[in-house]
Amino acid sequence: MQQRDPTALRSYRWFGASDLRSFGHRSRIRQLGFDLEDVAGRPVIAIINTWNGLAHCHGHFPARVEAIKRGVLEAGGFPVEVPVMALPENFVKPTTMLYRNLLAMEVEENLRSLPVDGAVLMGGCDKTTPATIMGAISAGLPAIFMPAGPMLRGNWGGRILGSGSDIWKFWDEKRAGNISEAQWAEMESGIARSDGVCMTMGTAMTMTSLAEVLGLTLPGATSIPAPDSGHARMATATGRRAVDLVWEGRRLTDILTLASFENAIVASAALAGSTNAIIHLIAMARRAGIALELGRFDELSAGVPVLANIRPSGEYLMEDFFYAGGLTAFLTRLTDRLDVSTATVNGATLGDNIENATIWNEDVIRPVGNPVSQADGLAVLRGNLAPDGCVMKPSAAEPRLLKHEGPALVFDDYDAMARAVADPALDVTPDHVLVLRNAGPLGGPGMPEWGMLPIPVKLLRQGVRDMLRISDARMSGTSYGACILHVAPEAFVGGPLALIRTGDIIAVDVAARTIDVRLSADELAARRAGWVAPAPRYLRGYGAMAAAHIGQADTGCDFDFLQRPGAVPEPEIH
Incomplete structure (x- = not known):
């Protein structure tokens, strides 16, 4: 059996010592209504929650926090919810991408500065997935990602609607005079019917799918629709696994390798995934010290057929993909192109995790001989x-x-x-x-x-x-x-x-x-x-800081000072 030494826990530095500072730490835990026995000698797990009252795709996150807490407690850990910046894609202006690095910094600094031993990263709506992972990589603590899951299918007038993809098409028809104002208004009520992220292969589902390919989620976690009861069970299992990761001392940098990122590139091509994934994968890889280059995406994507029959490149939606076997089943189509020996957070290899997966619908998850498209996905x-x-x-x-x-x-x-x-x-x-x-x-x-x-x-x-x-x-x-x-x-x-x-x-x-x-x-x-540089967009605040340090698209748009080598020292607590 694995040796579990409470004194080896990072949180022990806060709660286990016999000095004035630890007296303050323990007294404040009691102020929160807990006894020392609740926290002492237990891995403290930060639940990084990207929820707020406008986070439309993360509306179920308050309930999922409770499910994660249950899993952490079952495994002998101590759960602590840590709210961080939410980035609801539709509402944040000028764009959530402006704030991806700010959320990554917030995650990193929360994990570093607080008495926590590991983390569950809750994300899904577009930039929250790469941001929380980037922050956790840099913080250097054990972590596991819990994906938000897709929403249910949209409906209008007997037709199935897919987030974004169908609305772009109908918007063109409206501009052409073929869709009425009344029909357009009806679509507004039918396009987003439940909690969860866009149910097409947009950026949200691309990035959470790739988080699973990278080995950062439990097997099959990504494809479960947000309203499905299996999603809550997955959240609880994620909480349990977070505690084990702490005892094992397994960090994201122990899992992420060049091979795992190359697996993600191949999977994205076969999914016809979002082009946004290119920027995010480069940024995530470089946080892990892996020099992933733009040209590698073209090399690895060449000749990879599109096998996921999901909008916008295909016909179906993520709910159908889940019923067809989900991502684990989909990856069995790609075993000749993947390095299935890569590690994952559950302790098994990627190959182990997909070995027994079954494809239930070959029109949704196409065989290589009958692809959705032979055209390059990228x-x-x-x-x-x-x-x-x-x-x-x-x-x-x-x-x-x-x-x-x-x-x-x-x-x-x-x-x-x-x-x-x-x-x-x-x-x-x-x-x-x-x-x-x-x-x-x-x-x-x-x-x-x-x-x-x-x-x-x-x-x-x-x-x-x-x-x-x-x-x-x-x-x-x-x-x-x-x-x-x-x-x-x-x-x-x-x-x-x-x-x-x-x-x-x-x-x-x-x-x-x-x-x-x-x-x-x-x-x-x-x-x-004769070219004259335009005036800066920002003269103060975060915008000015971003402008001074952000990289171009081909390098992942990360801040230069967040990619610099050298460990950040642990905080002094005495």
């Missing part, structure tokens, strides 16, 4: 317009646009673009390339999800539903279309995107992985000489 393009790279999801684009050359229609800000595309007299053709700039990490600020630029209403009325669009922004994982994103370096810092003009010819060849503007090096140099 492509990294480079050229004189994006020397540090940009990304695209070819499987979500109309094939005719995968090799395209056309004149640019350039917009310097989102509002100008929105006004222009709503004008039925706009001078635009289906061959134009829409370009939005100043929407990157500094320019947005925070790199908002503006990358699925709306099709001009003039073209919608002609039946056009896709065209080539380029930006230094991100886009929602529920989005689709021929959208080229994450152009690096961004326009706001003088990247080549800042130099192009309406009418310049842009050429994209996805098969060749190229993106270029048809301008000579001399012309680009002349334009650069």
Whole structure:
């Protein structure tokens, strides 16, 4: 049996000593209504809760906290809820991405400064997954992730609706005059019917799925719908496992390896996962000291068929995916491309965890011989317009646009673009390339999800539903279309995107992985000489700090000082 020495616990430094400071610590525990026996010699588990009254996808988290506490207590630990910043994707402006690093810092500093031995990380809505994991990696304590789970299917007029994906389509139909105001209002009541994150393969489900592939959740945890009673049972089991992780001394850096991140890249390609995952995986890997490069995503994604028949690239939703066998079953389709020897938080290997999984519906989880798409789920393009790279999801684009050359229609800000595309007299053709700039990490600020630029209403009325669009922004994982994103370096810092003009010819060849503007090096140099840097977005506060330290998309948009090597010392408590 494993030796469990209470004096080896980190929390023992607070509660176990016989000095004045420990007297204060113990007396304050009693002030909270606990006896010393409740905490002394027990692993103290911080339950990192990304909930608040506007966290729409995390509405069930207060109940899940109680389930986690039950598991911690059953395993002999002492649970402590630690509320942290919530990042409800729809409500936070200008974008939750601006605050991902702030949440990561908050998680890290809470875990470091408080008398805790390990953590359960509660997340799901887009940025909470990478942020809590990044913070826990840097804090260096044992931790396990508890995913929020997907919401139930949406419904409208007898049709099944998927978060984001279907609404983007119906919004275009409304702008084209094919959907009435009354129908649009009905959709508002049917699209989000329960707790849980978007039930398409958007950023939330992509990132929680990849957290499981990385080995940071219990097997099968990600796919359980939030309202399902199995989700509460999973939360309790997660709490129990958190205590064991402390006694085992197993930290996230003991689990995360280059191989586990490469597994996540392959899985994301087969899921047709959100392009946002690229930025987050790079940031998470670099927190763990793993130099994951943008080009590796293209190398590992090449030739991986899309096997998850889930919107926006497929037909079904996450509830169907769960009934079909969920992520553990899905991963059995990829064993020849995965390193199944990687470690996971339950102490078994990834291969052990998926060995007995069963696929119950082969239309939802497709066999390799009958994929949803043979098109690459991800492509990294480079050229004189994006020397540090940009990304695209070819499987979500109309094939005719995968090799395209056309004149640019350039917009310097989102509002100008929105006004222009709503004008039925706009001078635009289906061959134009829409370009939005100043929407990157500094320019947005925070790199908002503006990358699925709306099709001009003039073209919608002609039946056009896709065209080539380029930006230094991100886009929602529920989005689709021929959208080229994450152009690096961004326009706001003088990247080549800042130099192009309406009418310049842009050429994209996805098969060749190229993106270029048809301008000579001399012309680009002349334009650069005349470029004037825009004024900073922020002059004070967190925004100013972010602007001073944030990296570009190809390096994960993390802060430079959070990736610097060297351990942070344990807090002095005497």
